[in-house]
Amino acid sequence: MIDPLVAASSIAGAGMDAQSLRLRVVSENIANARSTGATAGSDPYSRKTIVLGQSFDRELGAASVSVRELGTDKTPFQVEYDPGNPAADANGNVKLPNVNMIVEMADMREATRSYEAGLQVMKQARSMISMTIDLLRNA
Structure with missing residues (x-):
C-alpha cells in the first residue's frame, strides 16, 4: 500500500504539471494576441485551449488530474480595418487573433x-x- 503522504505528493505533482502546461498555453496566447497572418487575407494565430480532466491512478488508488485535450478555439477572428497592414485583404480588413x-x-x-x-x-x-x-529518531 502506498503511503498517504506519498500519494498526496504525487497527486499534487500531477496537478502542478497540468497547471504548468495551462500557464504555457496562456502565455502563448498572450504572446500572439496581435499576431496577424503572414500574407494578405490569411488567418491569424488561433487561440489555444486546454481541457483538464480527472483520471484514476490505479497505483495510488486515488483520482488525479490530467490533460484531456489540447486544441484551438473555434470562435471567429476579430476583423479590423487597416489597409496598410501586409495581412490586409482586398478590402483593407485584417483578421486578428481570437x-x-x-x-x-x-x-x-x-x-x-x-x-x-x-x-x-x-x-x-x-x-x-x-x-x-x-x-522515529527520538523514539
Missing part, C-alpha cells in the same frame, strides 16, 4: 493559484514526513 486578454488573464490567475495550492500540499507533505522521521 484572443481575449481578459479571459487569458483570468485563466493565468486561476492556474497560478492552483499551482500554488499544489505547492503548499507538497510543502506540507514534506514537513510531515520530516516530522515523522524526527519522531
Whole structure:
C-alpha cells in the first residue's frame, strides 16, 4: 500500500504539471494576441485551449488530474480595418487573433493559484514526513 503522504505528493505533482502546461498555453496566447497572418487575407494565430480532466491512478488508488485535450478555439477572428497592414485583404480588413486578454488573464490567475495550492500540499507533505522521521529518531 502506498503511503498517504506519498500519494498526496504525487497527486499534487500531477496537478502542478497540468497547471504548468495551462500557464504555457496562456502565455502563448498572450504572446500572439496581435499576431496577424503572414500574407494578405490569411488567418491569424488561433487561440489555444486546454481541457483538464480527472483520471484514476490505479497505483495510488486515488483520482488525479490530467490533460484531456489540447486544441484551438473555434470562435471567429476579430476583423479590423487597416489597409496598410501586409495581412490586409482586398478590402483593407485584417483578421486578428481570437484572443481575449481578459479571459487569458483570468485563466493565468486561476492556474497560478492552483499551482500554488499544489505547492503548499507538497510543502506540507514534506514537513510531515520530516516530522515523522524526527519522531522515529527520538523514539
